[in-house]
Each structure stands twice: as structure tokens, then as C-alpha cells.
Amino acid sequence: MTHFFAKRDRFGHGNALWVILLLVFLAAPAIWSLTRIDLENDIANWLPEDNPQARTLRWYKDHFKHEDRVLVSWTTSTLADPRVDWFRDRLEGHSDKEGTRRSGSKLIKSVTTPQDLIAKMIKFDVVPREAVRRLEGVLVGTGPLKVRLSDLGRRDVKQVKRLIRERAAEKLRIQVEFLPTVVEWEPGEEQAHLVDENESEQEADGEDDAVFDAVQFALPDHDFQVHYAGMQRGEKTCNDLIALISDLKAGATENGEGERLISEDGCFLFAGSPVALSISLTEAGMAAASETLNEIKRIAGEVGIEEPTFRMGGRPVAGSALDEMVKDSAWNSSTDIAVWELHRRSIIMLSGLVGIVLAFVMLRSGRLATLVLIVSYYTTLLAVSLVPLSGGHMNMVLVVMPTLMFVLTVSGAIHVSNYWRHSAYKNPATAVVEAVRMARVPCTLASVTTAIGLLSLWTSTLKPVRQFGVYSAIGCLLSLVMVLYALPSLLLFWPSRAPKENEVRRDGWNRLGLLVARRWIPITLVSITLFVAGTMGLQHFKTETKAIRYFPDDSRVVQDYNFLEHNLSGIVPVEMIIRFTRDGQNELNFVERMELVREVERKVREHPEISGTISLADFKEPHKPLPENASVIKRRLAKKKSSIIERRVKGDGETEGEEGVRSFLHVAEEQADLLKTGDAGLNKPGDELWRITAQVAVMSDYDYSHLTTEDQTGELDNRIKEVLRSHPGASHVVTGMVPVFLSTQQAVLESLIKSFALAFAVIALVMMVLLRSPFSGILTMLPNLLPVGIVFGVLSWAGQAVDIGTMITASVALGIAVDGTLHLITWFRAGLRDGLNRQDAVARSLSQCGPAMWQTSLAVGLGLLMLAPAELLLISRFGWLMAALIGAALIANVILLAALLAGPLGWFIQRGISAVETDESAKQPPPEPHLKLSSANATGSGHDD
Known part of the structure; x- marks a missing residue:
């Protein structure tokens, strides 16, 4: 049968021309589709509609007025701060007599201030101080400890601070820090017009706004503030610190008592500073969250709130910051970045450039490396373009898919390139056809089995995980087509030079194969020991769904969250x-x-x-x-x-x-x-x-799973049931983002374990059929599991939580390992059929496949490792974890699989090949004699004997 690339149409054009034209035709719509891609990282929408937590959250939103809110504050805010009202008025505007909203921002729906809520409580006879207490931890904070010194203490403030620091470290084992005094803010000339506007608005509104008297909530005098990490009002350590500071005295006097350094009741927490505003966004405001947050910052500046002191928190804030940092990782348009600071300008571009340079170096041919990269990036472009075309959205799970497509395509393309180099050394004219012939079976098996494994993710209850499985499976098949048809077509039109003899000699790989084959027993034992030790750590496996944990500690969003949660309220x-x-x-x-x-x-x-x-x-x-x-x-x-x-x-x-x-x-x-x-x-x-x-608090290390559970046995559930126990007509439901976090985290863990097990089973079944031995199929899967077992096991032993997107990298590791496994086994079996013993067959298979696996791993692995310095931990963690998995997959195939092929696995494969050859020999008819004798001569001959 005529080979695909040998066929010609009636005009004399080869099929390769039509393949290239098709690639050119598809490029434009793929690029257009890519421009329409958007990000969607709302975990609340991940769960299926019939999930109990998702259904409960929808039910809650249907019955109660619920909007995503932004919590804003500033370090010097107090209940008596006039900027609170100014800020609210500028954001919300005012309604006229007909109820039509005038002025304000169209992106803001409503603003709630603590002063408004306190005024409402006072109307219903709630004592002002009690009203403030009820809002503590919601919109009113206590801030750090306030310290008011005695006259003696003020003489040497540094000495007092030294005593506090030393005694807190000695007796309470805490490190305290000192903060400056909070002073009630007073408007300057620049804010004179705001004062006039506010007074006129109060007169127009009548008595309603006069209920709140800011004077009675003025901040008491104090000399400095004291804070320590994790300080909470009412906590034992906090109470002990208050007692310790209150009892500070100077040296002994004549009557044996020291003089007080702290005034009477001079160490206290004061509810009323800082304070927060809760801002609800309109639908337009949520759709353009980044623009809305910039609008809020701008208006804050207009009412006299300095930008360095301004703090924001909430889901829109974290989501917007996450999207911005992802975009900055691709291209940071800041003007303060120098030309040579590519890692700051675009960490993703740096990663790609390193991979490209290494590909040129490893393949030792600029033209061949260019073709490999063109095919790999084009495959990634086609695969990702399917997302917006099918109405999908990018998310923190699906963002792994482009890397998977690139890695798998690079791997297959480098294998084909090495087969081409091997064939071109013998006969350049038939090199492309011969390379495709050698690559077809292992590449097809690798892509199909990986696609089937990825399709197993469809069993997940989470929409993003299912999408990842489907899009990646389609991408695997696209990768196969590109490797077996697009790359050969490009090689026919733009062939690289035929390699020299020294370029195709692989004596080093041959020697490595013989060394591994001779020492297969200790290598196998050590590998299995490491694998078992790693998998034992998986019992400590932890996932992380809090988006705020993806940011570095010194980022502005984390600093804002820490301020709000330490001084004001949980987010x-x-x-x-x-x-x-x-x-x-x-x-x-x-x-x-x-x-x-x-x-x-x-x-x-x-x-x-x-x-x-x-x-x-x-x-x-x-x-x-x-x-x-x-x-x-x-x-x-x-x-x-x-x-x-x-x-x-x-x-x-x-x-x-x-x-x-x-x-x-x-x-x-x-x-x-x-x-x-x-x-x-x-x-x-x-x-x-x-x-x-x-x-x-979202910044806390507290395990939310202890807070509430679906069977209502959590700590909050037990507290509620303790009160409602004696009232059979009363019951409760706990909902919100915390239960959704928990349900999502559990669903991710269960779906990935189940889908990974299903992928393992499918690939193992393919191996069993291919090798015609159940035991051989199972044994072959050990090198494919080794990267995941060891790398994720080490992470678990180290107590490192893994985010949802990073967990999907297990599928990448499995795909890479399977690809190398199939190529090695294909060449090993070919060696056995050619009459080689197992050791020589291992050496030959490594000499054929080793360079391609090494080149792929080094180019892609080091390229991904360049993502490690990324500011966004989501990208940084993905980069070094992927590099570790790729490196582990290389070692698993080159060392462990080679050792198994020299040992028991190779023996089973050899026995299976011998059995097949014996069966084929038995089915063949016996050969006819070269000289045909007549029956008479035959009889005569017999008579003479």
C-alpha cells in the first residue's frame, strides 16, 4: 500500500502540501478564538447543581438579600472619622424625592457603614456602647492594644518599650511590635468643601442622621500601641499581656514598692478603631471588578484617605488580584521594569525562551528545532482555541492544559525527529516515510492511552475538572495528528541536513543501558523502596482552595487581608x-x-x-x-x-x-x-x-473541615444544636463560602483519585493487551506511577498543601511517563525479535529512545523551572512541581523501566514473543522439497535399499 506521504493528486502535488495549507487555513480562526478567552475562577460555580452544598447556597441566595461585598478600611479610621460618611456619600450618592438615585458610582449598589448600623440600633433603645460591641469583628475593630503611660513612664518611653518587649518574650513567649498612636483625623483646607456638603446633606435628611453622635465614640488618649501576631480580644495571651503591661513599675522605692509606669486602666483595647465599610457592587461592577476597585480607590483619595493606608478585602478583591497577577505573568506593562529584567516583564515568556534555546541546543539543528517548536506551539494554540469556541472559560484547573499539550507534543515531535535523523543518516530520500513508520505505533498508543486516561476525568463532579479531561483528550489526539502528519510534511518541504556519523552514534546511552541491565536487582529494589516511602506520605496529602494563599506574603492583597483580619474582621x-x-x-x-x-x-x-x-x-x-x-x-x-x-x-x-x-x-x-x-x-x-x-478568617491555618460538616457534626453545628436541642420545631443549616470550599476540596480530592485510578486501569489494560500478559501490564505501570508517588509523597511528608490546578499535573506526569514507556518497550521488543538478548535489547532501546526523552525532559523541565521565581505562587508552584515530575518521569523510564526490562518484565515479554513465534511457525505449511521425484523412482530407490 502506498504511504500517505508518497501519494500524489492529479496535479502532481503531494499530500504534504495539503497538510501545510490546512495548517495555514486553521491558524487565523484559532488566533481569533484565543483573543476571546476569559478567566472564570468562581469556585461557587464549580459544584454540580444537585450537590447539597451548592443547592443550599442557591436556596440561601434566593431567600435573602445577598451580594458579593468589598470590605474597605484604612489604618487611621475611627467611628468619629468624618471621611466614613464622605466616602459613603461619594460611592452611593443620594436619592431624590422620587427615589431616583443621583450622583454616586454606577458600579456601586449600596454601602453599609458601622455608623448607620449603630444609629439603627440606638433607635430601638440599644445602648450606644452595646451597639458598638455587637458590631465588633464585623465592621468595628479594636486594633492593637492601646497603652497610656503615667507621668513617670513618659520620661523614658524607650525604657518602657524595652521592658514590655523583654517580659513578653520571657513570660508569654511572644514577640511584640510597637505601633504609633492613632490620632483622630481632622479635615484640612482641601476637605473644606466636603465638610460643607456633609452639613447641608444632614440638614436635608432631617433628624434621622442626627441619632449617631460621633463625639461619644472619640478615641481615648494613648502614647503608643502594642501588637503581636495572631492577637485576638478575649484570648488568654491577650489578657495576660494586658495584665503584664498594666503591672509595669519602676525600680523599688524606700517603702519597697515601685512607681507605676502605666496609668490607671492604661492598657486597653478600644472598640472603635479601625472601622470598615461594606460595599455591595452592581452586576456591572462585578463584571468589571478591576475597574470597580480602581474607582473605589480613586474616590477614597478624593475624600482624603491616603493610598498607602487604604485596605480592601473580599472575593472581588482576591479574584481581581488573581486575574491581574496571571496577566502580569504573561506580560507586565509596568514602566519601572528594565529591559534585562525579563523575569519581571514576563515570567512565562522567559520560560518559553529558555525552552526554545534548550531545544536548539539539544537537537543540534536550528531547522529541526524550529520545526519541532512550530508544531508544539501550533498544537497548543489549536487545543486552547477550542475552549472559547465551545463556550468554555479558562480557570485555575484548565490553565494547566496548554502546558500538557506543549509537553506531550514536544515529546512526540522530538521522538519523530530522532527517528528522522537515524533514517536520514542511511537514506535521506526515504527518511520521512521511515521515521513516520517507526513512530506510528508507539506515538499512537501513547496518545490514545493518555487521551483515554484524561477522559476518565469526566467522572468528576466538578465542571472544571471534567472540562480539563475533555479538552486535554481532544488535544492529545490533535497532538498525535500534528506529530505524525504536520511535522513530516514540514520536514519534506524544509528538510534539515542529514546528520553525520558522530551525530547518530549513541555509545553513551548504549553503555548506560548495559550498566542498568547488569545491576537491575539493586536498582529495582531501591526504586520500589523510594516509591513505597513516597506513597506512604500521601496519607498526609492536603489541598488548598483559598485563592488568597496563591499570593506571596509581601503582596499588597495579602497585607490588606492581614490588616483587616488582625484588626477588624474575618473576610x-x-x-x-x-x-x-x-x-x-x-x-x-x-x-x-x-x-x-x-x-x-x-x-x-x-x-x-x-x-x-x-x-x-x-x-x-x-x-x-x-x-x-x-x-x-x-x-x-x-x-x-x-x-x-x-x-x-x-x-x-x-x-x-x-x-x-x-x-x-x-x-x-x-x-x-x-x-x-x-x-x-x-x-x-x-x-x-x-x-x-x-x-x-481566611488567612488562618485553621482547618475549615472542623467548623461545619454535611452531616452537621462540626464545631459550629454542635454549638447551634446545643441551643436548639430543647425546641423540636427549630433546626439549622450552615451555608456560605466556607462549606462550599470544603465541599469543593473534597470533590476535587475524590474525583482526582477516582479518575487517576481509572486512568491507571485503562492504561494498564492497554499494556496487558499489548504485551499479552496481565502481569507484564501491571509491572509496566510501576515506572508510570513512580513520578506521582515520589513527588507528591515528598510534598505530603513536607506538609505542603497542593492547590487544585497543581493537582492536575499528575495527569501530565502520567502522560509523559506513558509516552516514554511505550517507545522503550516498542524498541525493546524489536530488539528481542532481532535475536538480541535482554541486556543488549535494553541497551539498543535506550540508544534509540534515550536521547529523545533526555532532550524533551531537559528542554521542557528547565523551561518550566524558570516559572519558580513567579510572584504568583499558583504559577511558581506549578513550575517547579512540573519540572520535578518531568525529571522523575525521565529517571523512572531510563533507570527503573530499563532495569525491569532487563529483569522480570523483560523475561515475560521475551517469553510472550517466543510463544507467538512458535505459534506462527506451527501454522506455516512444511516446505516442499527442492527436487521432485517420481513415484516410480521413489519406489525403485526403496527396492534397491
């Missing part, structure tokens, strides 16, 4: 919904239900990882329960009073309820199911739903 909200059925509402009146919610909130707030909570109960004064011996009249009066409060809060159909109630209280109109249709696991019609929001 991540946990939503707790207390559900009262109709029976529960009949058992407890409205006031009693509100007090029960207040008690739940109190128990939740006591958890050390909760910075603060807020619910509808915070806007009402507590109601004392009736004594058990209360008279009937008192009980009826209490019930009537409760009904009046309930109508005022909820509304009665004719009048609207209190403003803002919808955010904290809702009566369900329709049934909501949780696990299956009809179970009413979330609510029944008429159920009363109360919302409690708790703020949790």
Missing part, C-alpha cells in the same frame, strides 16, 4: 439559617424566637475562629423571659406585645416591615428540597427563616 462570611416550622412558631412567640436566635449567635461568637456575628436580634434590646410562675394575664400581655413587635418587624400586608429586615428574616412561600424531591430538607411553606452571619 469570609459563614451563613447560619435558623428555621422555625409552623409548630415551632406556635410553641414560641416571635420575641422568644428572637431571643433563641440571640442565644445561638452568642454561642457561635464564642468560637475562637469567629471574629464577629450579626443578626436581626442585634437591632433589638433583649427581652427577659417570663418566670415560670407568671400569671395568665402577664403571659397574655407578653404574647400580645410579641405580636405587635412581629407585625412591626414583618409588616402585616397593609404596611411594610422595618427597613432591612429582608436581609435577616424571611418567611418561605414555597417548599425547598435538599437531598431528594419532596424531602423539604430546607423548608416548607410558611417556615420562618432567621439569618445569622459570622465572619471567619
